[in-house]
Amino acid sequence: MVTTIAVGGLPVAWDHPRVTPPGEILPGRRQVLRTVAVAAAAAATTTVLAGCLPGDDEPEPPDPELLLRARVADEVRALAGRYAATVERFPEARAELATLGAEHEEHARALLPRHAARALASATAGATATESRSTSPGPAPSPTPAVPSTLPAARAELAEAERAASRRRLGQLRRMPGGSPELARLLASVAACEAAHAALLSADA
């Protein structure tokens, strides 16, 4: 049985998420405003990126938000690399760890979509390294730390790396240039995912 409840005067449908998309807890006016805000933020990002496209005789310096997206994308790829190295050392943990690592690859793609990576490469002097990074889905360029010799120790180290990454993400959120709402929301979600990974790795150890 599914009925409707009132939260703060607003009707709230507590349907199963497979029936109703998530986010229905507070539908109505505010949801509409949010959707508009997200669309506007996405449009603004496109405009910013357009300013970095090649074609101008004097390319403008990369937008600070784009640089932040690129830096965080590098960091989450480095995390994915640590998972890959751990799975290589402990194949028996692949089922769990590969899933978590793949989520960081998703973070990187969301933070720096292909068109944004190209824009950054065009706007960055000495773009060779950036170009290769943006066109190949391989591991992060930074060296991956050595994997501990036991699986529990390796899991603990991954958990600590996730915790540190989550803290770092919230710091990046606080110091964000400009204050793009869309990127802020994405960074906060990535931070939440990293903290959840840490909790899962610690809980099951």
Add this chain to the structure above:
Amino acid sequence: MTTAAEGAPDGVVDGVVDGVVDVLQDALAAEHAVVYGYGVAGARLAGRARERALRAYDRHRAQRDELVRVVADRGGDPVAPAASYALPHPVEDARDALALVTLLEERLAAVWADAVLELHGDLRQRAAEGLREAAVAAALWRRGSVPFPGLAERSA
């Protein structure tokens, strides 16, 4: 849908309160619902799961009380809990209870994620913390991760 022409937006009292209070009221309303849900779910859980649910219940009550203070400090009239809440599905056993608390935390994560979108400064950080706590709780209840907690448009 409410339009501006129909009167002052929710939460505005004599022009003192801005849109920030609307966002905080959304979070407070969600916390009211989550507190209620944990009360229901806790009754169907046993052992360690029940202990964890009780700790979560206390944590959400504290967050609810904090939000009541923050809304009041900004001149708003904190929303009250609903007289009753209908559940998304019957909660008759531990499995139902775990599904309920997972769903509650996921929805709370979405509310805080939207708050990040609309808030700035310390309140934005607070919203990010709220999203993080809800995402951690949801992951532990479901014993699994999702890549983008709180972001409905990126959920598979």
